[in-house]
Amino acid sequence: MDPEMNIDPLAPLRNDSATFSLADSLVRASDIRTREALLRRLVYVSLGFLSTAILAWWFLSNSSVVSPMTKSVSASVETKAVGPIAPLMTTPIARTRDAHIDVAIKKVTFRSLLDDVAESSPATLNSLDVDLQAYAEIRSMLGTSDRVVSVDNNANRETCLQITCEGGDSRSIVCSAPAPSPICVTRSNGELVFAIERSNSDVARWPLVAVRARIKNEDVLLWYEQAPALLAKLRGSNLTSPEVSGQYLVLRRPNGSIVVEHHGARELWETSTLYRMDGTLATGSKVAWHQEQRAAVLISVSDVLPGAYELRSTCYNGEAERILLMVR
Amino acid sequence: MKGLRDDPAFLKILEEHHDALARFARSLTRSSEDAKDLVAETILKAYESWSSVREPAAARTFFFRIAHRLYIRQNIRRKLFSPFIADVEHASNDPLPDRLTDAQLVRDALQRMPASQRECLVLVDVLGWSLEDVVEVHGGTIGGLKAKLFRARQELKRRLTSGSDHGS
Numbered sequence: 001m002d003p004e005m006n007i008d009p010l011a012p013l014r015n016d017s018a019t020f021s022l023a024d025s026l027v028r029a030s031d032i033r034t035r036e037a038l039l040r041r042l043v044y045v046s047l048g049f050l051s052t053a054i055l056a057w058w059f060l061s062n063s064s065v066v067s068p069m070t071k072s073v074s075a076s077v078e079t080k081a082v083g084p085i086a087p088l089m090t091t092p093i094a095r096t097r098d099a100h101i102d103v104a105i106k107k108v109t110f111r112s113l114l115d116d117v118a119e120s121s122p123a124t125l126n127s128l129d130v131d132l133q134a135y136a137e138i139r140s141m142l143g144t145s146d147r148v149v150s151v152d153n154n155a156n157r158e159t160c161l162q163i164t165c166e167g168g169d170s171r172s173i174v175c176s177a178p179a180p181s182p183i184c185v186t187r188s189n190g191e192l193v194f195a196i197e198r199s200n201s202d203v204a205r206w207p208l209v210a211v212r213a214r215i216k217n218e219d220v221l222l223w224y225e226q227a228p229a230l231l232a233k234l235r236g237s238n239l240t241s242p243e244v245s246g247q248y249l250v251l252r253r254p255n256g257s258i259v260v261e262h263h264g265a266r267e268l269w270e271t272s273t274l275y276r277m278d279g280t281l282a283t284g285s286k287v288a289w290h291q292e293q294r295a296a297v298l299i300s301v302s303d304v305l306p307g308a309y310e311l312r313s314t315c316y317n318g319e320a321e322r323i324l325l326m327v328r
Numbered sequence: 329m330k331g332l333r334d335d336p337a338f339l340k341i342l343e344e345h346h347d348a349l350a351r352f353a354r355s356l357t358r359s360s361e362d363a364k365d366l367v368a369e370t371i372l373k374a375y376e377s378w379s380s381v382r383e384p385a386a387a388r389t390f391f392f393r394i395a396h397r398l399y400i401r402q403n404i405r406r407k408l409f410s411p412f413i414a415d416v417e418h419a420s421n422d423p424l425p426d427r428l429t430d431a432q433l434v435r436d437a438l439q440r441m442p443a444s445q446r447e448c449l450v451l452v453d454v455l456g457w458s459l460e461d462v463v464e465v466h467g468g469t470i471g472g473l474k475a476k477l478f479r480a481r482q483e484l485k486r487r488l489t490s491g492s493d494h495g496s
Binding site: 009010012013014020021022024025026028029030031032033 | 332333339342343346350351355360363364365367368369371372430431434435437449450453454456484485488
């Protein structure tokens with residue numbers, strides 16, 4: 001090492017002449033400037049290309065929609081043009097812009113079937129020989145396996161309501177002159193209080209008419225068959241059958257489901273939901289249906305309890321229909 | 329570099345300070361190529377804002393302040409990308425091998441010192457600047473600069489006398 005460095009270690013640097021001249025620095029500065037300009041130009045071009053590509057992609061993906069029909073037509077035309085005798089012509093692909101389509105949604109509103117049940121006057125109940133006290137007694141003493149049977153005693157020309165136990169024992173609760181007997185007594189929401197069977201095993205064939213009554217501070221509905229005998233008794237009253245497209249008295253299957261074959265559907269169903277008589281949703285029950293065009297609809301409802309229900313269905317054309325289901 | 333070459337006033341001032349600028353850059357950087365880049369960039373930056381210099385006497389501080397800032401920027405860049413930059417040292421024009429060795433030893437020792445200490449030491453002890461001029465370029469106070477110089481000299485001495493630092 002230089003002895004001078006032992007005294008001043010920085011002397012080599014101080015005496016060191018510049019390793020490059022001003023001309024070298026100017027040339028290098030010129031190179032740097034050229035390189036930077038080139039780099040800047042490259043960046044601008046890249047950004048321009050990128051932004052153009054993004055704009056093109058956005059335009060193609062958002063503003064042009066080729067309908068499936070147009071696609072198929074274009075494909076077929078292009079396929080034909082591939083042939084050897086096809087003229088050299090390009091087939092422009094028709095593009096349609098997104099068109100705003102006004103869709104008028106028809107709001108379907110349903111009134112509860114209970115609203116259609118007219119108030120029954122005491123005179124009406126008297127004309128029907130409704131013994132509400134007897135009904136209250138039946139309700140209080142009816143067991144889970146017991147049945148209520150209406151027995152026509154032609155010899156004595158009277159009709160009796162009997163409770164028949166599971167073992168076969170029966171007991172008459174009330175007897176009256178022959179009069180129409182309801183087939184069901186339900187609460188106002190449709191829940192079955194008890195059903196009244198016919199001794200001759202007849203099933204209801206007529207449209208049902210609901211009559212409002214009150215048993216021990218509880219509103220109930222007495223469901224009658226709209227038979228000529230009933231119409232004769234109801235003459236002068238405004239009690240009519242609910243306006244439904246179908247009424248069905250259905251017996252439950254052992255698994256708690258019902259199957260109904262409905263005829264007279266107007267259109268293809270889109271939705272179908274089960275409601276109680278007061279318009280509340282029958283939760284727990286699921287409705288499935290099978291419909292072929294406008295023919296009969298096979299309806300299946302699972303986990304349904306005995307009572308009166310309203311099946312509301314909407315159709316694809318916006319129409320709606322409702323069906324009264326009396327489940328026993 | 330047409331515009332720069334066509335500005336005789338700027339070239340004249342630059343010529344006065346180029347040698348000091350080159351030695352400053354060479355003392356700070358690891359290789360002569362880095363030093364050339366630093367000087368070239370300094371010239372470009374200086375020419376861009378040459379119109380802001382009203383007093384030719386302030387040109388020296390103006391050049392070195394730019395070189396100082398560029399060097400700090402280079403240092404940050406080197407720290408970020410150091411694994412990818414080959415530390416290539418080009419041959420010096422110094423004709424004497426022992427002088428080359430001495431200068432290289434000192435440069436190696438300087439490179440291992442903190443950048444701020446290295447700059448102060450080069451400006452004061454190599455280029456012979458006054459403390460006031462260094463403060464003008466580097467910022468801070470005279471007292472702080474003196475303390476920094478003291479620590480820098482001690483550090484350089486330690487590194488030059490410590491055998492373990494050589495060749496590491």
